[in-house]
Amino acid sequence: MNLARTAPHFSGILLFFLFFSFSISQAQTDQCAPAGQFTGSLQVDLGVGCLPLKVKASSGLRDATNIRYVFDYQGGTVKESDLTRDPVFTYRKPGLFRILQYSEQAGRQLRACAIIQVYDTLQPEVVLTGCLTKVTLSIPKAAEYQYDWYSIDWGDGSQERLAGGAAPSVSHTYSTATQRVISVRGLHLYGNCGGTTRVAFRPDTQASAPVIDQVRAISANAIDLSIRNSNGNRFYIEQRVPGGAYVRTTTRPETTNPVIRVTADTTTAVCFRLVLADTCLQATPSAEVCYAPPKPPDPVPVADSTVFMPDAFSPNADGINDRFQLQGLLSGTARLTVYNRWGEVVFFTTDVLTGWDGKQKDQAVPPGSYSYLLDVEKPGGNRIQKRGAVLVMK
Template structure:
């Protein structure tokens, strides 16, 4: 037998010597596996006392001519009942953990007892994380500390195998072509040479090409449909522009050449998207931004009203001259003012338009530009009139 085989054999067979008791019915100690001073000892062996679940063990008496041998295979302290005892010397542990095996036996009229420890390891498949860059892949086990494996074996799927340490496993491998690979990782416990296995798919890429958003359209009151082409087949992120102007990731697509994707969205408001390669090492810029703009409501039919007019420009610079955009003339009844930006987004609305607009949205000044407006008027006699047009905001 090789040296390694001898080590595994010695580790797999546990032998402990314990003590005898006067008689079984008188056991009243708190823990049967803690002997008192001067008590005689018993002895037994456990074959394959360390391994992975399910672990089958065999208990072997270490003393000659013993009789009435009985076992408690998961002794947790306290008094033992007859119903806890088993005469079977073979037992299978189906759950991971550290177990104490208690043995009772008789030899030459004396009652003996002994205890041994059994270590049963779990076989959890390790959670894997892979990050690719063209034909190179980096593999990690983010929760390695939870599994307590002594090492990991990696089959990269191209005939190459590698062993990673169990504390901070990191593997980096390069492929010769862009065929899809199945990477197999097995966590291994040193004692028992067993563990759990997990697999992950990876497709190397030979080139980096920028994806393109082909179309964004509404398919329901709260649903958008987005179609894009990804000629390189690389993993991509769909990103959405936030009100702050930054882009936030929405969903990732892996190994997709062309797809149509539907998502929940308020189709009454404009929204913009772009695609970015998930592998940042490819140094390829994001796709061009593509926006969805809801259709504008039909313009109200203008009704001539020479008593009210709206200025075509204003400058909210606090100089006391034309600082607010507001209706002028013979104002009566109800006046409602709504202002839109060039994307059709409402930037200002007032139920009483007499106070006008100061060129701000949510207390933030808006940039110089042309804005459209609708002034809805209801005269005292009930007549409804609308004015609409554009106004230039000058800063």
């Protein structure tokens, strides 16, 4: 800091300023440390508060001039660029801060300091444990917030103050099952400020467990459970392989109709059920719902490997075995000729898959045995003939 620039026309004062600056920088590294040597008068309108904290500094001396500030003085010498003449400053992070003030009075360099306490406004993490219409509220990380107390609005017109501590907790009972919004505000004693958390709670008058509506495989090791939880109760998911014991997972939130993904081997069967997390409700587990991996697809039939002609059929229009037709997958083309016992052709077709309906010229043939010739031409040009007999039944 070049103090000579503040009084260029007074050589005696200049020597004093130079000596003062030199002695400060050499004899001490912290200009706010030595007690009883502050000759100025620093006043701050708000020395304690929460983020963001806006302060306004001033001098208590009426005739003080050339007033400058360092609002976050860290110790050591002060450069000209560290100084500001603006008396208003906003702190945007929590902690203890020091304000260093320089001023002049009747040619004397004055100095004063003040400490500012800025509190954080962290929203307290709140854990609710419900049992019918009773809820227990706890703040497990209270030691991290350092609030002196917590103001609780239960959402039903009731308010309560909870002292701070390692892990404070308190219980409240509602008169009805209407959903409430609970507001928890952490407060610092000095400044009367802090952060607020709001969380919904639905009192329950029925101890009914949620149910699993659907299980659906997502990947080789993940299954989605579609759950119906009309009362919004907290619950566990339990799962097991068929014949094994149930294994419990972590607690699930109070959600009405969630879809929850669980880790499971989808190449084997696995079963699930839901159990209420609050044991005071004394509800039985939900019905078991199992997942079974899909069956592998049937093998694709190989052409000609299963081709055959039946040895009997009953063309009586009952919808069962009414036609004499080729069965199986055939490669190539085929012709079917049917003969009566005198060797006369009673039926001929190239549509062997549709086959014969047991009629000759739209008239039903008499029951009995008929011979046939199946003439097959393969894609390569080879011909295969199959002869046999078929029994026409009533």
